[in-house]
Amino acid sequence: MTGYLLRRILQMVVVLFLSAVATYALLNLAPGGPMSGLRQQAQSTRFRITEEDMIRIRAYYELDLYLPIRFSRWLIGQPNGRIIIGENEYFPNMRIGCNQVIEKEVLNSAGNYETQVTGCQKYIFLRDLEGRRTSAGVLFGDFGASWRLNRDRPVSDLIVGRLPKTLLLMGLALLISFVIGVPLGIISAVRQYSKLDYAVTSFAFFGSAMPTFFFGLLLIMLFSILPKGAGLPYLPPGSSEAVRNYTIPWLGTITAGSTLDRGLHLILPAAVLSLAYVAGWSRFVRASMLDVLRQDYVRTARAKGLFERVVITKHALRNALIPFVTVAVFAIPTLFAGAIITESIFSWPGMGRLYILALGDYDYPVAMALLFITAVLTVVATLLQDILYTIVDPRIRFS
């Protein structure tokens, strides 16, 4: 087991490194990025962006460094200056970037002029990195500074500020869906082909076909806009808490930021998320329960004359929940990453919304941090799944 664990952890590190490389490359290799639009501005006289400004801005986004150097600085915070071991300085003349590129307008095959980089006027060497802002590296828990959303403030501040909101929303939705979804699945499997079973399976179809964004709008319409118009009590349609005090019929004035206010804001997004999850979980539990109920040991238990209740809870359910436990582990990364679409509809200030904002605004340090943490959590969840497998199902052994 120890050997297996060690091997798995080594594999995890490799997979994580590759996924970090892949996501970093995807974000950074594409042209455009944070500099898009600046070139046009540089040419207009109104903004007067000089050549020096461009160099400074490129240095701010580290776009003047070559990609592997940039990646290494992001991942482990190195190199951050001269490499001096003992008395000797190593690689003093290695070119690690270009401060000022030589550009040429070239006529391409389609007959349009395009800008091509043909050379470099001033290379960057390791010594030039001294004095630059360098993070300690993602591996050591430093996600660097945000570029745009919260300019020059640490990414971790942004995450810490938003994580509680996401944890609250996702935690509640997952809790509701476990509490409702699992029993629904069990009952509908035990009473297969009953009216209840048909109701549950139809509901599961409905839930999995219902797009979150449409269901969200529908709920806002039904529980917020219509009752508000009719003078009935309504639910707030967006954000996680109110800015000003507001009055709801029957409930009276609600203080902004109070527990009641937060609770009211939580209901709609949690309901939307729960629908999808309940549908998924009840389907999953039903399938695995049906599978178990067909097994010989269940028939044996019945033949022994055990009460049906004992057969279901002691013999069938415990085995049916084995795959469930291991799949439920993947709620961990979901808890952190939040729900992109639901958070967008209800302008819930959580992690999913943060990711969308970061991607739309080219705030790559923030987007990369979120992707990286989610990837780490996913990999950890996979490992946890394997370990849980051996605990809940002793038949499985890894070697």
Place this chain on the structure above:
Amino acid sequence: MSTSTAPAQLLASDAILTPEEKMWKVILRRFRRHKLAMISTAVMGAILLVSLFAQVISPFEPADLAVGNYFLPFGARDEATGLVHYLGTDNIGRDYFTRIIYAGRISLTVALTAVLISTLIGVAVGAYAGYYGGWVDSVLMRFVDFMLTIPFLPLLLILSSMLLRNENLIPIPEPILRISGSVMLLDMRDARQAVIIIIVLAATGWLQAARLMRGTVLSLRNQTFTEAARAMGASNGRIILSHMIPNSMAPIIVDATLALAGFIILEAALSFLGFGIQDPVPTWGNMLAGTQTYMFDRPWLPLIPGIPIFLCALAFNFIGDGLRDALDPRLKL
């Protein structure tokens, strides 16, 4: 005494009287039994017909702006031409009904093409990996594991934003743009967006199909009929083409139908989040996102495009379920 080993003479009454049914007839009969799947097929048929005859049915052009006629109510009459805005007009005076129909054509084409491409790739890769095993198999499986660590929707968003913002990153041959443009009634520039979304969806969707195909082929490879085929001297290529692929079609077709529902929702979600096909081109997702701001006084504007998304997703789910019952009852849970 002599024991005869000759078979007893077959009597006419011993013959099997039930006529042999063609396989597709059996499948059709089983499919018909699934009422919801039949209704769904009818609904999808109607939606497909409407989008096929989009130009005939819709009274206006999708990009026509009626200046000043913003937010017209249902059934308003256009004064200049006398045509009816069945569902009114949107915030910049475009006929809503026309746009819904054209959007359907685009959304369905995107989903169908993406499923077709991802299933073809998945079947090819999965069959190869499952049949030959070896390094192709282990590379594929490691790659699938690796892709699973990157969160799915965020990855999709990065891919589509990267490709949509940099039009020349992937050179798309002009004939493809022209054909897809004429199918979706778009000019080449707008067709590029749709093709990019198809590429993004197919690029992330084939993994699932490949895994499924690999699993099925792995179990088929060791069955007796494969051995028999090999004993009769069939080549590997022949075994794959005429034994592996036909025998694994049932789960693949069911999976592809369910993937259709998923892709319809995903495409709409991408558009909704602003990382999909952009506004002048109508899709159900971006119509819903674009009119979301007006939902407090005109809630029907964002709700109407949501209905066909939901209907299509539900219908494809039911059809997939019906096909599962019809093609291979053992798959039913």
